[in-house]
Amino acid sequence: MPHHDVLVIGAGLAGQRAALAAAETGASVGVISKVHPVRSHSNAAAGGINAALDPDDSWESHAYDTVKGSDYLGDQDAIEIMCREAPDEVLHLEHLGVTFHRNDEGKLGTRAFGGASAARTYYVADITGQALLHVLYEQLMKRPEVTRYEEWFTTALVRDDSGRIAGAVTRNIRDGSIELFTAKAVILATGGNGQIFNPTTNALICTGDGIAMAYRAGAPLMDMEMVQYHPTTLAGIGLLITEGARGEGAHLYNAEGERFMEKYAPNKMELASRDVVSRAEQTEIDEGRGFPDGTVALDITVVPRHRILQSLREIVNVGRDFAGTDITTEPIHIKPGNHYVMGGIKTDIDGQTGVDGLYAAGECACVSVHGGNRLGANSLLDTLIFGRRSGAHAAQMARGMAMPTPAGSELARERDTIAGIISRDRSGRRISEIKAEMGKVMDADVSVFRDETRLRSALEVVKRLQEEAKTVAVDDKGSVFNQDVLGTLELQFMLDNAECIVMGAIERKESRGAQFRTDFPERNDDEWLKHINLSVNGDDVPEVSYSEVTMTQWEPEERKY
Amino acid sequence: MMSRNPDDVPKMSETANYTLKIRRYDPEAGETAFWRDYDVDIAPERSVLDGILYAKDREDASIGIRCSCRAAICGSCGVRINGRSALACNTRISDAAARAGAGNPILVEPMGNMPVLKDLIVDMDAVHWKKIQRVVPWLLPDGEPPEREYIVPAESMIDVTQSMACIQCGACVSACLSLEVDPEFVGPAALAKAYRFVGDPRDGQTEERLRDLAEDPHGMYDCTHCFACIEVCPKDVAPMSQIMRLRRRATGDYEIKDKNNGYGHEKGFVDMIEKWGTLHEAQMLPRSFGDGSMIRGQTEPGAVKQLVEALPTAARGLKSGKVAPKKILFHPKLPDQDNVKKIYKQIESQDERLELNLYIVGDNSSDEEGASAEGSEEGLPR
Numbered sequence: 001m002p003h004h005d006v007l008v009i010g011a012g013l014a015g016q017r018a019a020l021a022a023a024e025t026g027a028s029v030g031v032i033s034k035v036h037p038v039r040s041h042s043n044a045a046a047g048g049i050n051a052a053l054d055p056d057d058s059w060e061s062h063a064y065d066t067v068k069g070s071d072y073l074g075d076q077d078a079i080e081i082m083c084r085e086a087p088d089e090v091l092h093l094e095h096l097g098v099t100f101h102r103n104d105e106g107k108l109g110t111r112a113f114g115g116a117s118a119a120r121t122y123y124v125a126d127i128t129g130q131a132l133l134h135v136l137y138e139q140l141m142k143r144p145e146v147t148r149y150e151e152w153f154t155t156a157l158v159r160d161d162s163g164r165i166a167g168a169v170t171r172n173i174r175d176g177s178i179e180l181f182t183a184k185a186v187i188l189a190t191g192g193n194g195q196i197f198n199p200t201t202n203a204l205i206c207t208g209d210g211i212a213m214a215y216r217a218g219a220p221l222m223d224m225e226m227v228q229y230h231p232t233t234l235a236g237i238g239l240l241i242t243e244g245a246r247g248e249g250a251h252l253y254n255a256e257g258e259r260f261m262e263k264y265a266p267n268k269m270e271l272a273s274r275d276v277v278s279r280a281e282q283t284e285i286d287e288g289r290g291f292p293d294g295t296v297a298l299d300i301t302v303v304p305r306h307r308i309l310q311s312l313r314e315i316v317n318v319g320r321d322f323a324g325t326d327i328t329t330e331p332i333h334i335k336p337g338n339h340y341v342m343g344g345i346k347t348d349i350d351g352q353t354g355v356d357g358l359y360a361a362g363e364c365a366c367v368s369v370h371g372g373n374r375l376g377a378n379s380l381l382d383t384l385i386f387g388r389r390s391g392a393h394a395a396q397m398a399r400g401m402a403m404p405t406p407a408g409s410e411l412a413r414e415r416d417t418i419a420g421i422i423s424r425d426r427s428g429r430r431i432s433e434i435k436a437e438m439g440k441v442m443d444a445d446v447s448v449f450r451d452e453t454r455l456r457s458a459l460e461v462v463k464r465l466q467e468e469a470k471t472v473a474v475d476d477k478g479s480v481f482n483q484d485v486l487g488t489l490e491l492q493f494m495l496d497n498a499e500c501i502v503m504g505a506i507e508r509k510e511s512r513g514a515q516f517r518t519d520f521p522e523r524n525d526d527e528w529l530k531h532i533n534l535s536v537n538g539d540d541v542p543e544v545s546y547s548e549v550t551m552t553q554w555e556p557e558e559r560k561y
Numbered sequence: 562m563m564s565r566n567p568d569d570v571p572k573m574s575e576t577a578n579y580t581l582k583i584r585r586y587d588p589e590a591g592e593t594a595f596w597r598d599y600d601v602d603i604a605p606e607r608s609v610l611d612g613i614l615y616a617k618d619r620e621d622a623s624i625g626i627r628c629s630c631r632a633a634i635c636g637s638c639g640v641r642i643n644g645r646s647a648l649a650c651n652t653r654i655s656d657a658a659a660r661a662g663a664g665n666p667i668l669v670e671p672m673g674n675m676p677v678l679k680d681l682i683v684d685m686d687a688v689h690w691k692k693i694q695r696v697v698p699w700l701l702p703d704g705e706p707p708e709r710e711y712i713v714p715a716e717s718m719i720d721v722t723q724s725m726a727c728i729q730c731g732a733c734v735s736a737c738l739s740l741e742v743d744p745e746f747v748g749p750a751a752l753a754k755a756y757r758f759v760g761d762p763r764d765g766q767t768e769e770r771l772r773d774l775a776e777d778p779h780g781m782y783d784c785t786h787c788f789a790c791i792e793v794c795p796k797d798v799a800p801m802s803q804i805m806r807l808r809r810r811a812t813g814d815y816e817i818k819d820k821n822n823g824y825g826h827e828k829g830f831v832d833m834i835e836k837w838g839t840l841h842e843a844q845m846l847p848r849s850f851g852d853g854s855m856i857r858g859q860t861e862p863g864a865v866k867q868l869v870e871a872l873p874t875a876a877r878g879l880k881s882g883k884v885a886p887k888k889i890l891f892h893p894k895l896p897d898q899d900n901v902k903k904i905y906k907q908i909e910s911q912d913e914r915l916e917l918n919l920y921i922v923g924d925n926s927s928d929e930e931g932a933s934a935e936g937s938e939e940g941l942p943r
Contacts, residue, residue: 035629035635036637036685038635038636038728038729039627039629039635039637041629043728044630044634095710095711096700097758100710102713102714103715105712106712106713106714107709107710108710109715125722127722127726130725130726134725134729138698138700139699141698203631204631237631239631240632310719321633321651322606430619430622432618475621475623476623478589478623478679480587480678480679481625482623483622483623
């Protein structure tokens with residue numbers, strides 16, 4: 001039975017950064033990940049990381065852009081912290097070995113990104129997330145005192161008698177054994193939940209595990225209705241074309257050859273914030289000016305070829321391998337696609353959730369720095385700043401505290417659940433069928449444009465699928481790498497996430513950020529400048545409550561790009 | 562921009578039938594591995610991974626495969642397809658079918674050189690990650706970091722970005738012929754990772770790293786130059802090229818004379834080509850053993866001992882006709898050997914050693930503005 005001061009669940013950027021920060025204070029740290037850490041989806045954050053590092057830039061400018069991008073739903077105290085601490089974090093990563101792009105003087109160079117009033121995005125070609133993730137993993141390899149549990153799947157959080165989180169039940173994927181981990185603090189860093197939608201840019205592992213586990217453990221979720229559709233994804237499979245392409249100057253055209261962003265964001269054009277660009281594209285497509293495959297065109301050929309090959313190399317490959325398009329010579333067809341969840345486990349600026357001993361950081365958390373809409377290149381920043389703060393705070397809190405005693409009954413219960421799944425007959429629906437139905441409904445009815453009728457019908461489908469998920473058919477009866485068992489548990493996690501997203505979307509009767517309600521098309525600050533919190537309520541739909549948006553220095557204004 | 566005629570737009574392809582022949586292995590069944598066929602019905606432009614997931618979703622969810630991103634960035638789904646190491650997610654199923662040949666199924670089996678845990682899942686820790694750990698895979702700068710960033714040439718960062726582009730998928734490890742013969746070989750992925758630090762001007766241990774990997778009998782000189790890793794790498798990391806650059810740095814910049822005769826071998830090679838234009842096979846061994854020198858190779862006690870040990874190899878060379886007895890004594894020059902010498906002179910007159918940047922490739926002829934690539938830094942485009 002492993003014991004750690006700090007137990008980190010998830011080993012993408014937020015989890016690894018949290019683990020390193022905690023380990024630096026001398027805490028004993030365990031990192032659990034259901035995949036090898038370098039397989040984490042932080043890899044996919046291609047474009048870069050924002051920081052007001054240039055002397056001519058300022059953190060206030062970065063913070064204002066972020067507040068405006070969030071459609072004023074972001075908490076300004078948290079945004080201030082993120083933007084103030086960004087330059088030092090980028091320098092720290094540079095010192096650790098990240099091969100950031102340099103300018104002609106050999107200093108850090110930047111590229112432009114959407115919704116930003118200065119070019120403040122630092123990058124490594126278009127593999128920034130990958131470069132950061134691998135460099136942090138280098139640091140973990142350097143520190144044998146951080147125990148890594150690679151390919152372990154956490155099934156539930158565990159409390160002690162006093163009600164605080166005291167550990168987690170985890171299954172070793174390689175041999176099927178189940179362990180109760182004990183910890184003074186647990187940090188969830190399990191990433192997003194894009195697999196609820198189909199298509200999505202998200203990896204197959206992004207199933208909202210941590211969000212669901214925290215929700216089940218009683219931690220409130222916040223801003224769950226705020227789901228980002230990225231403006232440039234491939235139709236069908238949903239793979240991402242980085243915003244870096246537009247940052248480098250690429251244009252969007254409809255099927256009539258019109259550079260349509262002139263109508264929607266005459267100043268920022270293609271580099272308006274993502275919700276604005278995605279809605280513009282969807283409007284063009286819905287009104288019949290898209291291509292027959294339901295797309296518009298992204299023309300990267302306006303960017304010099306050498307520059308494309310040097311700094312957009314990854315999407316050259318994606319275009320070639322997955323769309324059969326040479327982006328250096330022809331436009332590529334794209335559409336808005338599911339990409340990121342702004343909402344998540346409600347935390348304070350140190351990652352603390354509403355439940356003692358439980359922290360969250362990164363995409364699974366909601367501080368909230370992204371509010372209604374996240375700016376490109378702010379997600380890497382969020383993972384690192386709040387990963388570090390969570391790790392440091394949890395380690396500090398753990399110091400001097402006795403090792404808690406988690407309730408043993410939870411281990412027995414999880415063992416029984418898994419044994420039950422494996423021994424089940426094959427009469428139920430297949431996991432893939434339920435997942436496909438969920439993905440289709442979410443993409444059709446809970447995406448760029450929403451309304452009450454469609455949201456209600458989506459909720460009904462989700463509730464039915466939750467029932468069906470209890471008896472899904474399982475083919476694999478083994479212990480070693482039983483991915484069927486994991487798929488069953490992940491499906492249940494995803495459906496909890498889906499329910500909360502739909503509930504939040506029904507509840508918010510206005511249009512703000514990523515949430516556009518055709519039946520309430522205006523932003524309504526008088527009634528809805530507030531967060532929607534959702535808490536578990538037995539088997540019933542979640543209980544709704546509200547919390548204030550923290551304002552420091554920026555009053556809500558009309559949002560124009 | 563060209564507005565597209567709607568008729569030109571590629572339509573979503575019709576699906577087609579493919580047969581995947583997947584190598585299955587269940588460690589708990591007490592049976593050896595076996596092949597099973599799965600018929601899948603997907604569009605030709607979809608991937609082999611899509612095909613495997615089609616079978617897993619609809620027919621048998623117990624098929625074990627690691628996979629996540631579907632976009633060749635996470636490195637999870639390394640397998641062998643028709644015997645060739647690759648990521649399943651960026652191998653088009655129609656291409657794989659074409660390679661298998663008409664009427665043949667697409668063979669999918671786990672990667673090589675690593676123990677199989679289940680079906681298509683191999684134990685990467687036991688081989689790949691152990692070797693990565695071996696090369697001290699973290700930056701070791703000299704002294705305290707500067708207040709701001711390290712100032713380094715832009716090209717040097719682009720240069721190491723080629724090895725940074727590695728996603729640790731293990732395809733090169735799977736395909737490496739040297740690893741097959743010498744499982745202790747540090748291997749292509751780990752050596753490419755080593756170059757990521759050796760080529761990084763911020764690292765302060767360049768010489769120590771090179772010396773370490775040159776002295777290790779399973780280190781950088783264990784590569785046999787077979788190109789297999791370059792061929793299979795899905796990210797154009799070109800591990801073998803990184804290994805060759807390690808060697809050039811070791812010999813060219815630091816004159817590291819290793820116990821493995823790597824230095825002597827390279828020097829002997831270069832000297833002989835300069836002298837004759839072609840390789841004098843009979844002198845290769847003595848020169849390799851004598852730090853490149855023919856004299857030392859024939860007189861130093863240690864070298865002589867090794868030469869004697871190498872006699873069976875020489876005998877085999879004579880027997881097979883690869884080395885003719887007459888040529889041992891007399892090796893002819895190329896007719897235009899003077900031109901070869903000119904090339905040597907030209908290269909040696911350069912202040913810095915020429916390193917081809919292999920990462921940024923492609924035709925630059927249509928790129929007049931390439932030099933102003935930093936344009937986006939001057940502000941937002943619009």
